[in-house]
Amino acid sequence: MKKVTLTKSLIGCKPNQKATAKSLGLNKVGDSIVHADDAVLAGKVKVLAHLVTVEAVENA
Numbered sequence: 001m002k003k004v005t006l007t008k009s010l011i012g013c014k015p016n017q018k019a020t021a022k023s024l025g026l027n028k029v030g031d032s033i034v035h036a037d038d039a040v041l042a043g044k045v046k047v048l049a050h051l052v053t054v055e056a057v058e059n060a
Helices: 015-024 039-047
Strands: 002-006 032-035 052-056
Touching: 002 039, 015 039
Parallel strands: none
Antiparallel strands: 002 032, 002 052
């Protein structure tokens, strides 16, 4: 599992980056989500790499 947190603003970003953040459920700075670690998440994080931080999370 991976925890993805939006750390920088989406203001001034490209439309595809805003859409990717919205598809992950990240709307404003500080929002976090936990997703299964798969290829789809890796691709989305690659698009938003300069705006998010990613942490590994243990299943609890």
